[in-house]
Amino acid sequence: MDVARRAGVSQKTVSRVLNDEPYVSAEVRQRVLAAAAELGYRLNTAARALASGRTGSIGVVTLGTALYGPVTMLMSIERAARDAGYALRVVNTVEGDPDGITAAVNSLVEQGVDGVVVSEPIDEGAFSFRPDVPVLVLGMPAAFFAPPAVTVPGHAAQAARSATEHLLELGHLTVHHVAGPARWYAAGDRLRGWRAALAAHGRPEPPVIEGDWSAASGRAAGRRLAADPGVTAVFAANDEMAVGVIRALVEAGRPVPAEVSVVGFDDIPLAAYLNPPLTTVRQSFDAVAREGLAHLLRAIEGPDAAPPPAGDPPVELVVRGSTAPPPA
Amino acid sequence: MDVARRAGVSQKTVSRVLNDEPYVSAEVRQRVLAAAAELGYRLNTAARALASGRTGSIGVVTLGTALYGPVTMLMSIERAARDAGYALRVVNTVEGDPDGITAAVNSLVEQGVDGVVVSEPIDEGAFSFRPDVPVLVLGMPAAFFAPPAVTVPGHAAQAARSATEHLLELGHLTVHHVAGPARWYAAGDRLRGWRAALAAHGRPEPPVIEGDWSAASGRAAGRRLAADPGVTAVFAANDEMAVGVIRALVEAGRPVPAEVSVVGFDDIPLAAYLNPPLTTVRQSFDAVAREGLAHLLRAIEGPDAAPPPAGDPPVELVVRGSTAPPPA
DNA sequence: TTGAAAGCGCTAACAG
């Protein structure tokens, strides 16, 4: 309004300039920009959202923990969203809250977002809501939701399989698995990959020990594993648990990797600096976030939006010092 | 509007009910609530923000990394904000961006927030902006900003001092320090604490090695330290660097803690499970976030808001296996 | 205790 007067144009023209719309003469554009700068003018997001129906922000549902995987995914989503011109709203799901994800998505929709990303999906039975914006669920088997939901599968199963095969190729007769909580889809993926590798090689499948992603739970699992002299190789569903397993093994006098090999999952930044350096699987959170967001933006903006990047996100086994052939 | 018609009341009355305002009869309240529920009605945040001038959300400027400290602080802020009824907007500062914090704060203000929290302040010279909302700067010496900024100092210096003293009391003649980047206030705090401990005990102050918070930089520092046979004790400004230091020491054939003691800072969840378990300093991010947010809310809502919790946030030295007396 | 009227600051749709 003030800017319009000062630049001697209509309010709508100011709007056009500030939104980079076409059909504004260069001269007028300059004049408006100058006036806006002088007045320290800022577009009011609330008014824009009210008038346009779009908020320019997307919401993320994430875990309220410092675990590497979820946190890195959040950071990657932030970057991808910002690059696409969207602001981010974040809601943590609280541990133990029964319908945490549903509630979190709802709160985001109420806050006003153009789309929602569910970063670490947990099986809560059915998602009992009909959000009126697109929802992207990361790391989920497709076709689990009706639109407007969109899913991006993730490649953890395949990666888990190659981690297990690495151990098998080293000469281990079988591989034990310390899984994540059963309700986490991410845990299921890894479990499936491990199982597939064992089956493909005709190896016996030892009972699964379930952890909660934490190093403490890894250590508890490791204690049970250490008591069984038949255990020579362990695949943990994330690096934190792998660290706990190694700790328990070492405490029990079973050196890693001399007696028992351990591989983790995620490649936390510390992995290369541990004693021993941790063999693990690295996945590109950035790639997954970027691909997922591209899908989400299509659902929001329509088919004119940039098409999602093609190609598999890189997943790679990083062999370091925590794996070796089994003792003779 | 629809809800109003359905409940047979005015729009304003609906507004009153939905905002828990007084002066609504219980009977009408019920009727409105029922109508809203049947219609699946949701308050529109944008409209409310436009009309009331308040957005009900606060913005956080944080680092785009998976480092434990910043991430945990972010999670704590999310919790504290949600408990206070505020939604969260998040912007990461990009590494290397010269005026990263200023730009991030501006973008938050443009997005529309009632207040801003700067979680990991870096010295960027002067903050060259006059945001029109209160800004809370965590971990900063007070009185660095004019209002509407408010700062919460943090107790890292004192904690760093006790970490250093722990080493001195173990019998080490002096303590070497691997610092964080000089521009980070958090790094400065720890440096000061270390220095104070040395001075108080009349010990020589060895040259500081500066890292970048990462394990890789810690390892580089550790290599230099390992080359000096006089080094028997190291205090690293965070746990990630401490892990790198230990790695380098071990690689150089200087076992920890037999030959060299190392203490970290932050108490990452993995600290207790490392080889050796890491002696470190634990600080309560939750307490700092909660106190800081209380200050911020006062600045936003006026002096009627809940007063900030009193008392020092707990900071404690956790002694584990990476420290021991110097070799004889 | 309730309601009516008047915007908040922007964009959509349509004219010029």
Add this chain to the structure above:
DNA sequence: CTGTTAGCGCTTTCAA
């Protein structure tokens, strides 16, 4: 290329 006219869905102010 530019302007006019209506709202978007709330809250505010004032009156009943």
